[in-house]
Amino acid sequence: MRGSLILIEGLDRSGKLTQAEILAKKLDADLVKFPDRLTPIGQIINRYLTDKTFDLPDQSAHLLFSANRWELAKLLEEKLLSGKSIVMDRYIYSGIAYSLAKKGAEMDSYDWLYGPDRGLPKPDLTLFLTISLEELSSRKGYGEERYEQIEFQKKVKECFLNILDLKDPAIAIVDVQGLPIEPVTAKLWSEVESRALHQPIDREISHFS
Numbered sequence: 175m176r177g178s179l180i181l182i183e184g185l186d187r188s189g190k191l192t193q194a195e196i197l198a199k200k201l202d203a204d205l206v207k208f209p210d211r212l213t214p215i216g217q218i219i220n221r222y223l224t225d226k227t228f229d230l231p232d233q234s235a236h237l238l239f240s241a242n243r244w245e246l247a248k249l250l251e252e253k254l255l256s257g258k259s260i261v262m263d264r265y266i267y268s269g270i271a272y273s274l275a276k277k278g279a280e281m282d283s284y285d286w287l288y289g290p291d292r293g294l295p296k297p298d299l300t301l302f303l304t305i306s307l308e309e310l311s312s313r314k315g316y317g318e319e320r321y322e323q324i325e326f327q328k329k330v331k332e333c334f335l336n337i338l339d340l341k342d343p344a345i346a347i348v349d350v351q352g353l354p355i356e357p358v359t360a361k362l363w364s365e366v367e368s369r370a371l372h373q374p375i376d377r378e379i380s381h382f383s
């Protein structure tokens with residue numbers, strides 16, 4: 175028996191962290207946020223996101239985000255196997271969608287973007303929070319970081335919806351437009367419960383192949 179791996183994805187300020195914290199508490203799970211800005215690679219990513227004078231080729235930035243996930247991959251698997259559940263805030267879908275939205279050189283090749291993440295543990299459930307760009311841009315602090323511009327976020331949203339495989343039962347699109355925090359939690363919890371992911375799981379960890 176092992177813990178479950180649950181991912182919350184969405185645009186900037188869509189409420190991922192708020193919900194990840196609540197779900198982690200309800201599940202007695204660990205919370206893992208990507209990018210993890212405290213690791214050696216995460217510190218470079220943090221500078222890239224917050225210092226607009228620190229530029230990197232788009233390809234380098236993409237590979238750094240993936241490398242940041244690999245920094246934690248072993249730890250994630252060990253925790254799951256020890257019976258601990260994990261709630262993640264962002265993961266490989268953010269990696270692909272944000273890079274795809276930039277559309278430069280190989281950056282629009284899905285295979286190139288997906289390649290570095292092959293082999294990472296695959297979430298048992300991915301919850302994508304969907305919300306209007308107008309509601310997002312009115313939230314506290316919006317616009318402070320590199321990617322927080324409405325036109326770019328519009329492209330990111332389209333890219334997310336293109337890459338998420340809606341036929342995959344482990345992926346759910348959750349409409350949170352206009353909803354306060356508690357009703358959003360109720361929607362997410364029903365997706366978790368309906369798949370029995372609030373209980374220990376009796377199957378092996380899947381990996382992105």
Ligand code: T5A
Binds near residue numbers: 189209265270319
């Ligand atoms: N990125 C990331 C890549 O390009 N490639 C990658 O591989 C990865 C992993 C930083 C950037 O990195 C990019 C994407 C990002 O641009 P981040 O640190 O996750 O990633 O940045 P944000 O998504 O901007 O993180 P935030 O913490 O700002 O947004 P959250 O987590 O979505 O939102 P949250 O929960 O902090 O809430 C934002 C505000 O809204 C309020 C909260 O109180 C808060 O003030 N709020 C609500 N208000 C009303 N109704 C609700 N239901 C609300 N829920 C929350």
